[in-house]
Amino acid sequence: MSYTDQVIASLKKNIDGFKKGADVTEVGTVIEVGDGIARMIGLEACQAQEMLEFEDGTMGLALNLEEETVGAIILGESRQIKEGDTVKRTGKIMSIPVGEGMVGRVVNALGKSIDGKGEIKTKETYPIERVAPGVMTREPVNRPMQTGIKAIDALIPIGRGQRELIIGDRQTGKTAVAIDAILNQKGQDMICVYVAIGQKESKVARIVAKLQEAGAMEYTTVVSAGASEPAPMSYLAPYAGVTIAEYFADKGKDVLVIYDDLTKQAWAYREMSLLLRRPPGREAYPGDVFYLHSRLLERACNLNEKYGGGSITALPIIETQGGDISAYVPTNVISITDGQIFLQSDLFNRGIRPALNVGLSVSRVGGSAQIKPMKKVAGTLRLDLAQFRELEAFAQFSSDLDSETKKQIERGQRMTELLKQPQYAPLPVEEQVLSIFAAGKGYMDDVPVSDISEAEQKLITFAKKSKGKLLQKIAKGDWSEETVAEIKETCEQYSK
């Protein structure tokens, strides 16, 4: 048989293998369409969250099941759809492809690649809405998720499986904190999912470029629903992100998911709900806007050994208007999460970056996941900072103060300076411990405040060069007297 014949035979075989015939499907008729929403009659047995297919192949998602009509959001271009079109049921619940192939890719809210690297090959699909893992499958947060940011890892530690809200006004470095957390996961056996909701495409492109440059795309998936895409995409994107994460968590891996930001998702959901004629409530949000976020964030979990031991850590971001954290959506998400990182614009403008408000930020469960050395040094740091906050107002009259108060102010200023950290420069936990220890024990009291970061740099370089073993010991969580003595010795050697 010649080559062409073989090809033809193979083609024929493939075509023969194709299932012929027809199946009965249920149809409905579009009676109203507009603003990305379609209402139709018929479709009597339609399920909630079912995918519908319009005449031109566009997909829809049934959300409102009413007495006579079905309300659906249109996933894609709605200009081709007109009154009187037939709509087919597909019998499938909204789901997206998941798998190893997703890592390193940029996808849209439907799991389709948008990075121009071709189709993503995956074998499995997961439904976008899944019930969160139950009580018996979970265990308390007990392993740390290091962000590489001193102020966070020391004072508001995050554990694997925790949900920690990042909240603040625009331009306070919320995304920067999240991106640093992704960068620091390199070599930590973590998968990261960054969900960009209603963001400028240029910002997403910049973030992807940064991640690529730092080699972080090797373990990261970016889910993007751009500002130019219709509202349903922004609504679906976070669920798509957590669905991709769940695949890895089911395989026993640790995953970090960042939702940037949930305010925009709530806006998109409000838009859809109003168009679907659901009654508006406070701030015109529908009644179930709390459930919108709680069912998403409940899917973050720390599974126990029996269920594979995977985890999903969630870092949702909320943007406040004029520092108002008592608005509807911020209060909702604060009450759902296990703590919040509060970023303030006045701190940011004063040059304290990350602009963390240490007094208002909390982590309700992360403390138990901190490594022992960090727990020890963070205790003194917290005390120093709290005392400093009370005395800060007196700092201007430093000449009239007694030496004890003066000392506390000096210490506090140095500590605040130490917690400053440039963007894209996460620090490993052992180096954080070393520098906080040195400052807390007074080894940096003689250094002028403006030179603190330089001194810290030098100390770390010195320790890396000559005390590599000690750093390893700290990283493993060793805090025996022997180790402490060795750290002291290092600091002394250095300060001379």
Added chain:
Amino acid sequence: MPALIPEQLGKILYEVTEGKSGKELDAATKEFMHLLQEKQLISKMPYIIEAFDRYSKKQQGIVDLKITTARKAPKQLVSQIEKIFGDKVETTVAEDSAIIGGVVAQAGNKILDASVKAQLSRMKHTL
């Protein structure tokens, strides 16, 4: 409350006129027209009549069958399909060259799409 849709108005019309004739029927339809006027729905009349037709057929157990073929359908094929749906069948036969070949049978909300066009698009999906 969202406005009444043709489907509901069709049902109302059926229920107010059911089993009535002569003067009674005239009075009922007049009442119905008043309702339409009040709700500013007279322009929706064609849709309401369509919905009324559908609903009354459903109530009487008549299956409204629509058969579409690419070329003129042979009588035998039509009667064969009619048989599947029982004796009370009202059939409309249409021709539409866009389906290329095969047959599409629609009964109420159910559609049996055995057209070549549908099969081709399905093949496109699976390959």
